[in-house]
Amino acid sequence: MLAAVLDIRSWLEEDRHTPFAERLHRDRKIGRTLNGRSAVEQVLGWWRQVLPTTAQVSTANASGTKVEHACTVSAAVLLLLGFLGGVAVSGAAFAYQGQYPVNLFTLLGVLVGLPLLFLFATLLMLLWPLHGAGGLRSALAGLNLGRWVGSWLDRALQVDLFATFQPSGAQSGFARWQLLVFSQWLAIGFFLGALVLGFLLVAFTDLAFGWSTTLDLKAERVFDWVRVAAMPWAAWLPSATPDLALVETSRYFRLEQGGMPLSRASVLGTWWPFILATVAFYGLLPRLLLMAFCYWRLRHAVRRMLLDDSEVTALLDRLNSPMVSLEGSAEEGELETPVAPLPAMPSARDYAGGATDGDAVIVVWNGAVSEETAVAWARRVLGASAHTSLSLSVLQDESEQRGLLESCRASASRILLFTKGWEPPLLEFMDFLGLLREHFGSDCSLTILPLNLQKTGVDPDDRQVWSQALGRLRDPRLYVMEAVS
Amino acid sequence: MIPTFAVVGHPNKGKSSIVATLAEDERILIGPTPGTTRSAHRHTFSIDDQPRYVLVDTPGFQRPRAVLDWLEARAGSASERPQLVARFVEEHADDPRFHDECELLRPIIEGAGILYVVDGSKPYGPEYELEMQVLRWTGRPRMALINLIGSGDYVEAWRQALDQYFSIVRVFNAVQADFSRRLALLRAFAELDENWRSALDSAVEALTAERRRRLERSAAEIADCLVACLTLTERSALGEGGAQQPMEETLTRRLQDRIRRREQDARDRVQSLYRHQALAREESASDLLATDIFTREGWELFGLSRTQLLVSGALSGAVAGGGVDVLLGGASLLLGAGIGALVGGAGAWFGSDELAKVKVLGQRLGGSVLQVGPVKAPNFPWVLLGRAVAHHGLVAEQNHARREAISLALSETQNFMGTLPDRLRRELADLFRKLSTDDADGGIQRALAMLIAEALALENDKTPAAD
Numbered sequence: 026m027l028a029a030v031l032d033i034r035s036w037l038e039e040d041r042h043t044p045f046a047e048r049l050h051r052d053r054k055i056g057r058t059l060n061g062r063s064a065v066e067q068v069l070g071w072w073r074q075v076l077p078t079t080a081q082v083s084t085a086n087a088s089g090t091k092v093e094h095a096c097t098v099s100a101a102v103l104l105l106l107g108f109l110g111g112v113a114v115s116g117a118a119f120a121y122q123g124q125y126p127v128n129l130f131t132l133l134g135v136l137v138g139l140p141l142l143f144l145f146a147t148l149l150m151l152l153w154p155l156h157g158a159g160g161l162r163s164a165l166a167g168l169n170l171g172r173w174v175g176s177w178l179d180r181a182l183q184v185d186l187f188a189t190f191q192p193s194g195a196q197s198g199f200a201r202w203q204l205l206v207f208s209q210w211l212a213i214g215f216f217l218g219a220l221v222l223g224f225l226l227v228a229f230t231d232l233a234f235g236w237s238t239t240l241d242l243k244a245e246r247v248f249d250w251v252r253v254a255a256m257p258w259a260a261w262l263p264s265a266t267p268d269l270a271l272v273e274t275s276r277y278f279r280l281e282q283g284g285m286p287l288s289r290a291s292v293l294g295t296w297w298p299f300i301l302a303t304v305a306f307y308g309l310l311p312r313l314l315l316m317a318f319c320y321w322r323l324r325h326a327v328r329r330m331l332l333d334d335s336e337v338t339a340l341l342d343r344l345n346s347p348m349v350s351l352e353g354s355a356e357e358g359e360l361e362t363p364v365a366p367l368p369a370m371p372s373a374r375d376y377a378g379g380a381t382d383g384d385a386v387i388v389v390w391n392g393a394v395s396e397e398t399a400v401a402w403a404r405r406v407l408g409a410s411a412h413t414s415l416s417l418s419v420l421q422d423e424s425e426q427r428g429l430l431e432s433c434r435a436s437a438s439r440i441l442l443f444t445k446g447w448e449p450p451l452l453e454f455m456d457f458l459g460l461l462r463e464h465f466g467s468d469c470s471l472t473i474l475p476l477n478l479q480k481t482g483v484d485p486d487d488r489q490v491w492s493q494a495l496g497r498l499r500d501p502r503l504y505v506m507e508a509v510s
Numbered sequence: 511m512i513p514t515f516a517v518v519g520h521p522n523k524g525k526s527s528i529v530a531t532l533a534e535d536e537r538i539l540i541g542p543t544p545g546t547t548r549s550a551h552r553h554t555f556s557i558d559d560q561p562r563y564v565l566v567d568t569p570g571f572q573r574p575r576a577v578l579d580w581l582e583a584r585a586g587s588a589s590e591r592p593q594l595v596a597r598f599v600e601e602h603a604d605d606p607r608f609h610d611e612c613e614l615l616r617p618i619i620e621g622a623g624i625l626y627v628v629d630g631s632k633p634y635g636p637e638y639e640l641e642m643q644v645l646r647w648t649g650r651p652r653m654a655l656i657n658l659i660g661s662g663d664y665v666e667a668w669r670q671a672l673d674q675y676f677s678i679v680r681v682f683n684a685v686q687a688d689f690s691r692r693l694a695l696l697r698a699f700a701e702l703d704e705n706w707r708s709a710l711d712s713a714v715e716a717l718t719a720e721r722r723r724r725l726e727r728s729a730a731e732i733a734d735c736l737v738a739c740l741t742l743t744e745r746s747a748l749g750e751g752g753a754q755q756p757m758e759e760t761l762t763r764r765l766q767d768r769i770r771r772r773e774q775d776a777r778d779r780v781q782s783l784y785r786h787q788a789l790a791r792e793e794s795a796s797d798l799l800a801t802d803i804f805t806r807e808g809w810e811l812f813g814l815s816r817t818q819l820l821v822s823g824a825l826s827g828a829v830a831g832g833g834v835d836v837l838l839g840g841a842s843l844l845l846g847a848g849i850g851a852l853v854g855g856a857g858a859w860f861g862s863d864e865l866a867k868v869k870v871l872g873q874r875l876g877g878s879v880l881q882v883g884p885v886k887a888p889n890f891p892w893v894l895l896g897r898a899v900a901h902h903g904l905v906a907e908q909n910h911a912r913r914e915a916i917s918l919a920l921s922e923t924q925n926f927m928g929t930l931p932d933r934l935r936r937e938l939a940d941l942f943r944k945l946s947t948d949d950a951d952g953g954i955q956r957a958l959a960m961l962i963a964e965a966l967a968l969e970n971d972k973t974p975a976a977d
Contacts, residue, residue, distance in 0.1 A: 045782045053558065333955065335734035342727055349720040350556045351533045351785075391637050419575045419637045447632045449522045452572035452607070478633065478662065490522075 026069075026324070027096065030331045031089035031186075033072050037336035049343055049350075051075075056344030065328050067344055068337060092182055096203065099174050100210045107214020108221075115219035119226050126235030126277055126293050132300065136219050137307045140212065144311055147208070175204045199330045202323035209316035216309035220301060227297045234296035235275040244273040251299070258302050265298035386437045386465070387414040390444040390457070393476050399443045409441070419453055426457070430464045439470045446475030446483030450494040458498065472504045483507065513706035514564040515699060516550075516617040519627035520641065521570030524657035527684035528627055529553055529567040531909050532692060534785050550613045555713055562713040563699070563706070566622060568614035574640035577611050581647055592649040595619055615648065623702045624652040626672075630681060631660035634667040642675040651702035653678040655695075659685075678702065688907050689721060725906070725970070728780045729963035732898040735776035736891055736962075737955050739769045740945050743883035754880060761882035766804050769885070773803060773894065777901050784905050803893065824851040825936040830943070884946070891942040895962065896927040903969045930965060937961055 040048065055074050059067045118135040121127050175187030187200045226232060236247060248269045252259075255266040267275075274292055331337055385407075387399050394402075396414045403409045413433045417426050440461060444454070461471060475483040475491045483491070492505045517525045533553040553565040571577075581594055596619040602608040618624060624645055628638065645652060654676040656668050665681060672679045682695055696714050700707040744761040748754065831850020930938070941958045 041779075045785070057558065335730055338730055339727060342723060346720070346723055347557045347716060348559070349716050350559070351553065391635060419640065422575070422579060445635065448520070448635065451521065451570075452610075453575055456573070456576075 027327050028089035028093040029069060029072055030327050031092055033068060033331065034334050034336065035088060036075075037334070037340060041336070046350075049348055052340060052343035053346070053348035059344060064332055064341055068331060068340065071340065071344060088182070088184070092178075092184060092186065095178055095182055099178060099207060103174065103207055103211040104214040104217075107211040107216075108218040109214075110211075111215035111218020111220075112222045113218075114215070115222045118219075119223060119232065121230070121232050123231075125279060126233040126275070126290075129234050129236045129275070129296065129300070130238070132234070133303060136216075136304050140215070140308050141311075143212075144315070147205070147315075174207050175200060198326040199323070202319055202326045205319045206316060206323055209312050209319055212312040213309065213316065216304060216312060219304055220309065223297070223301055223304065227294075227301075231290070231294065232297065233290045233293035234300065235277040235293055236272075237277050237279070244269065244276060247276075248272040254303060254307075255299060257306055262298065262302060265302040267296060267299050271295060385409045385411045386433050386440045387411040388440060388442045388461070389414070389416045390442060390454070391418045391448070392416065393443045393445045399441070403441055407441075409439075411441075412437070417457070419457075423460070426460060427464075430460070433464070437465055437469060439472065440465060441472050441474060443474045443476060446477050446487045446491065449490055455494075455498065458495075458500075458503075462500070467500075467502065470502045470504065471500070472506050474506050511621060511705075512561045512564055513699065513703070513709050514566065514617060514620075514622040515625050516566045516568055516614065516622040517625045517627060518568050518614045518618070518641075518645065519570060520629075520638065521572070523570070523627050523629045524659050524684050525570065525627045526567055527659075528625070528655060528657065528682065529565050531684045531687055532565055532695070550617055552617075557712065557716045562709045562716070563696075564622075566617040568617070569610035571614065571641045571644070572610045573608065574611075574644055577608065577644050578640050578647075581644070591647045592619065595644075595648050611644075615644075618645075618648045618650050622650065623699070623706075624648070624650050625699075626652060626654045626676065627657050628654065628668055628672070629659045630656035630665040630668050631658050631662040633662075633664045634671050638671070639675075642672075646675055652676045653680065653698065653702055656681045658683045685909055687909060693717060724783045725966050726959070726963050727783050728902050728906075729966055730959040731776050731779045731783070732895070732902070732962050732966075733955050733959035735772055735898065736894055736958065737945060738772050739885065739894055740891060740942075741884050742768055742772070743881055744768070745879050745881045748878045748880045757880050758882060761880060765883045765885070770803060773897070776898065780898075780902055781905050784908070786905055786908055803897065825932075825939065827851045827853050827943075829936070829940055886946060888942075891938075891945070892927050895938070895965070899927075899962075899965055899969050902966050906966075906970055930968070934961060934964060934968075938965075 052071065055071050056067070058074075059070045062070060115136060118132045119127060179185060179187050187203065248267075251267050251272060259266045271292065274289060275296065332341075385403060387396070387403055389396055389399050396416055400411050400414050403411060415429050415433065417429060421429075442458075442461070444450075458471065462469075465471075473491065473495060475487060477483045477487070488505065488507070495503055495505060517529055519525055529551075533555070549569065551567045553567065554561045555563050555565070577598065580598055581591070584594055584597075585591070586594070595615060598608075599612050599615050599619055602612055605612075626642070626645060628634075652675070654672040656665055656672070656679065658665075658681070669679055678698060678701055680695065680698055682691065687695070693714050696710055696717070700710040742765060744765040746757060746761055748757060827850035828847045829850070831846035831848065831853075832844070834846030834850075835844050927935075938958075938961050941954055941961065944954050945958075
């Protein structure tokens with residue numbers, strides 16, 4: 026699962042460049058097939074469906090598989106190292122020269138006592154988060170071989186996964202439990218090595234075990250300890266439960282002269298089932314249990330690493346939330362090709378220079394302004410006196426408009442057309458311009474005066490709209506003028 | 511039948527803006543040039559691919575007089591009028607003169623309701639009646655929307671005219687409308703036809719849920735950014751006898767750049783959630799969002815004041831210390847809470863000017879490594895959060911018809927973090943404190959996201975609704 030989790034995370038990171046709507050659509054479609062499953066199952070199910078459709082995940086994929094593979098190899102190497110360590114340490118602890126028995130206190134202290142101490146330290150500092158004990162915890166973790174392996178893996182795989190004790194949420198949890206798993210493999214290897222060597226020594230060499238102390242310790246007290254220690258297996262492995270006689274016989278003093286009688290030496294060898302059982306029960310078994318627990322927590326941490334990733338939570342949202350789609354086809358058709366705007370009259374004053382009395386027809390379109398105002402403006406600003414003024418609008422039908430135009434002299438040389446500048450020129454306005462051309466001919470100058478709401482010069486935007494629209498007519502005698510007051 | 515609404519009207523009166531707003535689609539072309547919309551575009555609102563309603567953006571009327579003349583010339587009884595309009599569309603389907611009219615009338619004769627859009631900021635003109643009459647001939651349910659494009663106010667005149675042709679008349683500023691107004695408009699659509707109510711109600715419900723989800727996702731993105739920025743570090747090997755100061759400055763700059771990029775990344779993600787991928791930010795001196803995160807000005811605007819920091823730090827410390835008191839069953843006589851408050855307050859007060867911790871770390875193979883970060887300044891998470899909340903507020907209310915860059919003016923923020931309720935501020939301070947320790951886990955990030963969602967909701971509630 027680790028490989029999938031890592032791949033999913035890195036793939037989703039890249040997937041951020043996919044348009045949001047596309048992701049939404051893709052994921053919700055898959056999400057509907059995964060209803061009712063747990064969050065992790067949903068994500069993994071989604072991954073199974075997405076994976077075949079995406080060719081570009083190969084590189085991202087490789088990293089997850091590589092990390093998972095590296096973890097497996099590391100665990101195997103640690104198991105082997107632990108095994109060799111166990112063989113070496115137990116070889117030293119079982120060392121028997123035939124002069125004095127192997128001291129049970131030393132032997133069990135090395136093979137069981139010390140490892141138990143490490144185990145307790147592990148449980149205390151790593152499993153139980155002591156607030157404010159970060160320094161001590163880091164120091165202890167620094168001694169952890171699993172952490173060294175983690176650092177090496179980070180460097181070798183160029184990832185940042187095993188840098189534990191960083192405040193980085195779920196990833197730190199994963200690192201912690203993965204490194205604990207590594208440590209357990211090492212410890213299990215150690216105990217297996219110790220047990221295997223111990224058994225081989227027992228099988229192929231003669232060993233004698235005893236206990237010795239300077240303290241005033243009675244054999245009964247030692248027997249009590251032994252009995253308590255052997256309690257877990259006493260019922261089904263009585264041979265691994267020493268009796269009081271054996272305990273009493275096993276005490277030795279180095280000042281004893283002449284060594285031990287052979288009959289006693291053979292009795293002292295009967296400790297071995299107890300020793301191996303003690304190593305197995307108090308050394309190996311707790312580590313196996315701890316490893317099972319660590320694997321269980323690691324699995325949980327990997328799931329958390331998946332579910333706490335912000336891209337994954339976003340993915341779950343997309344998988345589970347009804348897809349509210351609001352979009353449509355936004356592509357517009359080809360816009361009309363922009364044309365050069367109409368050349369504007371430089372200014373009303375210039376226009377006024379060429380004006381002749383009585384040669385202008387003033388037309389007010391759609392009630393943009395009153396006829397009187399338009400006439401007065403033309404006279405005041407342009408110096409042009411109108412021989413005719415008329416109001417026309419789209420409310421009149423074409424025959425009415427033609428009738429009104431008939432009243433105008435067809436030989437007029439210029440037409441001033443006042444219109445609402447805030448309304449865009451519709452095609453029906455263009456039709457009307459055609460009607461004017463039809464009536465007055467193509468030599469007559471036609472000047473459009475789009476007004477603003479103050480009946481003066483039109484807004485630049487509106488003027489641009491008018492100029493652009495009228496430019497499409499390609500009429501050389503058509504102008505747009507600012508109605509400057 | 512799926513409720514369908516044809517958005518029709520004069521050219522340049524904001525039809526596309528209304529569609530862009532309701533469809534949350536910033537790709538819709540909106541422009542001052544008549545003819546920006548050349549053909550009808552359907553925008554389907556669906557939930558899990560189940561269409562709930564359809565908006566049809568149409569070109570504007572170009573020759574309503576001619577259309578009405580054609581219809582009136584063939585007028586029979588009132589009951590025949592809709593068929594006559596259909597006949598008009600059929601007969602002029604290939605006539606370029608009536609291309610726009612056919613485009614806008616086609617969805618109506620196919621059963622769409624009518625949303626007639628006018629610009630209430632410009633005066634009413636009797637020429638509009640031609641369009642209204644043509645629409646009346648279709649016999650379809652009609653609603654008029656008075657859009658406000660400019661600053662003028664001719665709403666009353668429009669309303670009087672529109673009331674004669676439309677059963678429902680609403681003012682709707684397409685560019686300024688906030689989410690609640692968009693929902694209100696959708697609800698109003700249901701008034702056109704009772705059969706459409708259930709589909710539109712479910713659409714409103716889905717939109718509301720979607721809105722909530724977006725806010726929560728935004729909060730998660732902001733929390734993610736905060737956690738990332740609060741844990742970022744920069745390291746570099748420091749050679750034997752190498753000068754620490756220049757290296758420290760370089761690493762600090764690199765750290766700041768990474769934080770800036772991470773913040774921008776979070777902003778992009780939030781914008782993407784609200785379908786504002788193309789949203790630009792105004793790069794002007796007056797825009798507070800453009801203020802660099804590492805300037806004193808930015809910290810004063812978005813973070814907490816020193817006094818507020820002191821109070822938040824003390825409260826957060828007191829809560830942590832109170833835990834010890836609880837463990838001791840009160841035997842400590844609240845000494846834990848008192849000491850926690852003192853330590854928290856002092857840390858906030860004296861650490862407020864320091865940006866990031868600088869550490870020199872030993873290496874196994876000799877030499878040393880200089881590490882800058884993570885940023886420990888107590889105000890830093892508040893500044894980041896303040897900026898993120900302000901940005902979210904703008905994005906969440908940014909209308910899809912509005913194409914200007916987003917900009918945050920000074921009056922709009924006024925130190926928002928300082929206005930958070932005490933309880934929320936204390937809880938946030940507590941999480942910020944935990945984030946800077948080794949005990950941070952995914953649970954803290956989730957809790958942070960929940961609190962941020964609360965802050966975002968508060969900020970949204972404070973955003974003044976636009977008319």
